[in-house]
Amino acid sequence: MTQNGQYNFAYLDEQTKRMIRRAILKGLAVPGYQVPFASREMPMPYGWGTGGVQVSAACLTADDTFKVIDQGADDTTNAVSIRKFFERTADVAVTERTSDASVIQTRHRIPEEPLSEDQILVYQVPIPEPLRFLEPRETETRKMHALEEYGLMHVKLYEDIARHGNIATSYAYPVKVEGRYVMDPSPIPKFDNPKMEMAAIQLFGAGREQRIYALPPYTQVVSLDFEDHPFDPSKADHLCALCGAEHTYLDEVIVDDDGTRMYVCSDTDYCATRRAEGHTGTMGTPFTEDAA
């Protein structure tokens, strides 16, 4: 057992980490299946990533390099506090560079840079049950998963088209894993859905709902749709104002009181890397270390 000041390595005690690892292994064995686990009280409020933090804690080893992103950014409150938390309790190396990290905890985004086989992506999940808003009974949704009764998921998409003319669900877009379980990909934009068939291991932790689920590398992940309304991984139809990228997911930022807006890459690390390589957008300045 590794001791580090007052805390055990990565905050949780070894028995708890073992329990979480068991849930993770089961999740990997049954891709998309929600494994119940005994979620612990963490020193942060529910909704801040207690599930993701527990999964990260169970995965981290002393020689890991850890990265946290929140809405694609490394420097937002949530990302900074979780990164600090593991710096203090596990004393692991941290980084903002996607390619340098071995464990990446994320909220609401998948990094733009493709991940590799030696990386783990940990998602924070608020509500793991994709059927929840249509069927409030847990007993019933579990039965629906067990019997593969997923017609209801399409009712939600039907409602979208009936009301908005197209599938208006733009985040937490339901996916079917390996032709079996329907899964909530956590509130990532649907733009990121196609990226989920990736080389890295993907783990999903929902602390308040006490569920862990997982996708092994190269798992088939299909976004649900209708034959005449196919899935469309849309994004804002603009270029990044800082780095000029046309293939990344963009945030819309209002910059003055007249409603002028700029679109910038939501993945800050990816944007900075591009600018360091010399790409410049319409509102961007040439890259310098402190301008980032």
Add this chain to the structure above:
Amino acid sequence: MTPLLQVKDIAKFYGNRIGCTDVSFDLYPGEVMGIVGESGSGKSTLLNCLAGHLAPDAGQVFFDTREAGLKDTVTMSEPERRMLGRTDWAFVHQHARDGLRMGVSAGGNVGERLMAVGARHYGDIRAQAVDWLDRVEISEDRVDDRPSAFSGGMQQRLQIARNLVTGPRLVFMDEPTGGLDVSVQARLLDLLRGLVRQMGLSAIIVTHDLAVVRLLADRLMVMKDGNVVETGLTDQVLDDPQHGYTQLLVSSVLQV
């Protein structure tokens, strides 16, 4: 001719109290069977046992499945039973709210069963939903309204459309006209009679309203305290009741 539904000695107990006991009957294709009796006589319990919502304590319910012929629905696997529940069976609840998704538009409600059996073409699903709304006299421009914006009678008609869209062969109805005023009731009955005849449906209708069974049912079963006390053709039972309780029931109907 093989019966569509064959019920043998169904019994359901709630602790020491009897829900229903010793119920046996055959239902043939195209036949409508009425079950009448006062509150607490076990008619809803019986219906729920037949429809697979409750597990009976004894007895068998054979249904003539499309693939394997007569099959006991009590002992068949749950996925199979639930599959029947959304293809060959339909269940019309007394309160439309129990049978509808109140947060989903009328079109979505009708389309749900289609999507549950694998329909994945939005245009087709919607066209069928509109067609069925038309058949139950709900105009096309209400297709995107939620059931909460509908009147009680419309909700009940929507529930019927939602149930019949997959072309079931057997419909269970639990007091389909309960809580509706008489003129709406009359139209609903007219509609139901038309649909049942036109589609050749078999139906089991539970009600305490003798006028409903007079109009819809071919055969009648009278229940009291969980037991069947009299069965026969509807007109025969209503016009010449033999059992004391049936006589009481028939004579209790208010005349206008």
